[in-house]
Amino acid sequence: xxxxxxxxxxxxxxxxxxxxxxxxxxxxxxxxxxxxxxxxxxxxxxxxxxxxxxxxxxxxxxxxxxxxxxxxxxxxxxxxxxxxxxxxxxxxxxxxxxxxxxxxxxxxxxxxxxxxxxxxxxxxxxxxxxxxxxxxxxxxxxxxxxxxxxxxxxxxxxxxxxxxxxxxxxxxxxxxxxxxxxxxxxxxxxxxxxxxxxx
Numbered sequence: 001x002x003x004x005x006x007x008x009x010x011x012x013x014x015x016x017x018x019x020x021x022x023x024x025x026x027x028x029x030x031x032x033x034x035x036x037x038x039x040x041x042x043x044x045x046x047x048x049x050x051x052x053x054x055x056x057x058x059x060x061x062x063x064x065x066x067x068x069x070x071x072x073x074x075x076x077x078x079x080x081x082x083x084x085x086x087x088x089x090x091x092x093x094x095x096x097x098x099x100x101x102x103x104x105x106x107x108x109x110x111x112x113x114x115x116x117x118x119x120x121x122x123x124x125x126x127x128x129x130x131x132x133x134x135x136x137x138x139x140x141x142x143x144x145x146x147x148x149x150x151x152x153x154x155x156x157x158x159x160x161x162x163x164x165x166x167x168x169x170x171x172x173x174x175x176x177x178x179x180x181x182x183x184x185x186x187x188x189x190x191x192x193x194x195x196x197x198x199x
Contacts, residue, residue: 008034013067014044023074037071041082042100042117043090053090053100058190060100061116065164065192068124072134072149081121085112123194127160129153137161146171161195163187 009026013019026035042060043053071079083101090098102118105111128151137150145166152159165171165187176182179199187193 008036010036010038013037013040013071020070020074023071023076027075035076037076037079039080039082040067040071044082044097044099046095046097050089050091051098052088053086053098053104055100055104055113055115058116061120061192062164062166062190064117064120065123066147066166068120069147069149069162069164072124073147079124120192123162123192127153127162127194127196129155132160135159143167156198158196158198162192163195164192166190 011019011023023035026033042064068079081102082099085103085105086092086099086101088104088106090100090104093099100115100117102115102121104113104115106113131154132151133154135150135152137148139148146164148161148163150159150161159177161175163173167189169189170186171189172184172186174182174184175195177197180197183195185193185195
């Protein structure tokens with residue numbers, strides 16, 4: 001779904017993977033247009049009976065990381081979660097459906113729980129400040145389930161590189177930046193890491 005706004009275009013992430021092609025086409029036609037992902041969530045569904053959401057599954061975090069990364073790699077200037085906090089049933093919801101959220105509240109126990117997606121969101125929200133600019137980056141080899149995106153922050157000129165390795169085995173790689181040098185590093189299987197450095 002795409003909604004035109006006075007100053008830009010807002011869209012939701014639901015599109016069975018086709019949304020990335022649409023974003024590329026949109027950028028090709030309107031390269032200066034402000035584009036923002038304004039709604040996305042995990043496990044959005046209608047259930048016959050109210051069921052407590054299954055929290056803590058790393059698979060949810062992996063899908064979340066891939067979704068945010070893909071949005072940012074395809075000309076999106078920001079990414080907004082559908083709802084940061086829901087109850088244990090993934091509610092409330094105007095459509096009488098349920099969804100996962102980064103935080104779920106158990107009202108009867110007076111507790112809250114951080115789901116795995118909470119920590120993925122932190123890789124982006126803690127390190128990418130307002131007006132951070134995505135910068136070009138490329139790999140000498142490409143592969144499925146390994147991706148990255150790089151930004152420069154305006155407030156301190158730091159470079160932020162977010163990387164995910166959704167493969168079933170660890171991945172060794174080298175980060176090379178001609179202005180500062182290189183670092184050999186390794187990521188565990190099915191993990192996300194954020195690197196930050198200054199000139």
